[in-house]
Amino acid sequence: MGRNRRNRFPQRIDNITITGLADKGFCVGKTPEGEVVFVEKVVPGDVVDVRPFRKKKKVLFCAPLEWHERSADRVEPFCQHFGVCGGCKWQDFSYEGxxxxxxxxxxxxxxxxxxxxxxxxxxxxxxxxxSYYRNKLEFGVANRRWLTAEEVGQENVTNEMDVIGFHKAGAYDKLIDIQHCHLQHGPSNELRNGIRALAIKMEIPFFDMRERVGLFRQFMIRTTRTGECMLVLAFFENDQDRIKPFLDAVMEEFGEHITSLYYCINGKINEYMMDLEMNLFAGTSTIKETLGHVSFHIGPKSFFQTxxxxxxxxxxxxxxxxxxxxxxxxxxxxxxxxxxxxxxxxxxxxxxxxxxxxxxxxxxxxxxxxxxxxxxxxxxxxxxxxxxxxxxxxxxxxxxxxxxxxxxxxxxxxxxxxxxxxxxxxxxxxxxxxxxxxxxxxxxxxxxxxxxxxxxxxxxxxxxxxxxxxxxx
Missing domain, CATH: 3.40.50.150 (Vaccinia Virus protein VP39)
Incomplete structure (x- = not known):
């Protein structure tokens, strides 16, 4: 078994039995000798050969190479973005499991x-x-998208594309282009895709995370069981000559779905929006949700069970x-x-x-x-x-x-x-x-x-x- 001298761990370990879930998409496994390892892209019950790629605090983190046995708890993922987007790590693991x-x-x-x-x-x-259980989602907006392993190296395939989506782990400057997210009910997907198309049509510059230029930066949507919807759009600069016509167009085209529309200006390094001033552009200042016998008015910064x-x-x-x-x-x-x-x-x-x-x-x-x-x-x-x-x-x-x-x-x-x-x-x-x-x-x-x-x-x-x-x- 070959060893990586620099990192002092083997290049391959065979017959790892996956025993349980761990954090951040990893599962716990054991070598035939009883050593604990963490393996990505597997589920409990799998038996796999793995390739270690990192060692942290004497624990190996590994990627699967070959399967000897596939768990009886494996199921077919229902999302087209599974395996690339990190939002739902366990779609291939039965809910009972x-x-x-x-x-x-x-x-x-x-x-x-x-x-x-x-x-x-x-x-x-x-x-x-x-699925469709969340009432709040936050998306990034960028002018570069993450390329899948299959797309890398293909002719006529570029990452230069205006997208609204989620960050790929370890890639701060690129987003996964989310076409359909199975996390949020209501008009979430229609609004996200429609507003992306509208911004492109109106030539609104999408944010460049590396060069820190552009205008349209973030997209947050809240929905309620009472049928109400709040949008918060974040812009990098307070360019009212572009922001106001864009938001007017959003309300004209999608107003029937929007109860409350806010915008904010985020010129910071980070994407945290809760410390920013929220500007109500159209609709009500809050949306209403009920939990049993209690009702709540929810604003753009409210913490509420998702x-x-x-x-x-x-x-x-x-x-x-x-x-x-x-x-x-x-x-x-x-x-x-x-x-x-x-x-x-x-x-x-x-x-x-x-x-x-x-x-x-x-x-x-x-x-x-x-x-x-x-x-x-x-x-x-x-x-x-x-x-x-x-x-x-x-x-x-x-x-x-x-x-x-x-x-x-x-x-x-x-x-x-x-x-x-x-x-x-x-x-x-x-x-x-x-x-x-x-x-x-x-x-x-x-x-x-x-x-x-x-x-x-x-x-x-x-x-x-x-x-x-x-x-x-």
Whole structure:
């Protein structure tokens, strides 16, 4: 077996058995000698020969060369862009298999990594919709497209093309030209393709990511179950002589599908839009969505569960784990636009929500008033700064504390405060089982995990939510 002297790993390893899902499109495999490797473009149950291409922290990352066995869980991908676009890594893996693996990942994170003892494991809740489930998508706009392996070297094939699509991993200056995306329902595909054609017709310069010239740069679309649609178009320069006629043409041609049209100017290096000024060009300032008995006005910067239908199921489980009877004082940490707090408010005596993003708290105030909730109080600021003994003295000890932090988990300063508060019940909603396991281990000195459940919010991907109920020992 030949070895790459520079990187000190073999050029080929035979008979790798793929045992489970990992992150970012890789699967875990084992060599006949028991060494762990990560392999792309395979699914659990495959047996393959592989070619290592990177070594990181003593772990080999590999590409498949030949298959000896193909997994019984393999299915035919339904998207023409699968294998090039990285948005849906597991379309070739049965949904039953995905749920089995995600359930295992959550259980392993809590029990094996976090060493957490779980009283009751409830079965993973799969998503009723496994395609067209997202209510928000963001696309790049560029004047170069990514060429597939088959296209490279072909005559009369060029990457110089105006496209709206997703970035190929590792290629910041080129986009995959997305013709049809199976992630978002409603008029998403029609609007994206139609506006691309309109921009080309009107000779609107598409952004050149390498030279940093051009005008049309980004495209975001939000859709709701109520049939409303918001577009946000980002431009590199504030060239109103081109922007205004273009947006007028967008409304004239596609206005029947657009409830709200915003634009922003992004002259920054990065593509993050949430720190930019949003300019309402046409339509309403927000679109309306419902989650069960609660309605929400959603703006261009609002954080909202991207899988609306499964979001309701997630909140139903959260409410069930909270076990409210109508009198409890509830703290809702990392509340976003207050969606969980408002969802449980009808069964609570009072709800106090904390969120770092001030604009989200303004949304929470508007939405709670719209929903007729007079028992909710909202605070803008970092949870670790606001959640203090003085705050608890003002609002009273929580009977139930709900926390739904970002992927990084709760701030290290928050954990000691939770231990000091001694809320009888904590419901921990997480989008990252690894950091949730870390936090649960830190809470273990005073809390026991009574039950836990994985919830699949993102079919065809490796991501999974989990909900845990903790009770004071």
């Amino acid at each position: 995905q749920l089995r693996e995600k359930d295992r990942i959550v259980r392993d994170a809590l029990t094996r990594i976090g060493k957490v003892e779980v009283g009751e494991w409830e079965p993973i809740l799969g998503s009723e919709e496994t 899988n609306t239908r499964q979001g309701k199921n997630l909140y139903d489980i959260t409410a069930e784990y909270a076990g409210l009877t109508g009198t409890e004082n509830v703290y809702d940490l990392y509340t976003g636009i207050g969606s969980i707090g408002q969802y449980v408010a009808k069964d609570a005596g009072s709800v106090v929500g904390i969120e770092e993003i001030a604009a989200a708290i303004e949304d929470a105030k508007i939405n709670s008033e719209m929903n007729g909730l007079d028992n909710c109080t909202w605070y803008a600021g970092r949870t670790e700064d606001i959640l203090t003994p003085e705050f608890a003295a003002k609002h009273g000890r929580p009977d139930v504390l709900i926390t739904d932090p970002p992927r990084a988990g709760m701030h290290p300063k928050v954990i000691p405060m939770l231990l000091q508060l001694e809320a009888p019940v904590i419901v921990y909603v997480s989008c990252n089982p690894a950091t949730q396991a870390r936090d649960l281990a830190l809470l273990d000195e005073k809390y026991k995990v009574v039950k836990a459940r994985a919830v699949d919010m993102f079919p065809q991907t490796s991501h999974c939510e989990s909900v845990v109920r903790l009770e004071l020992r």
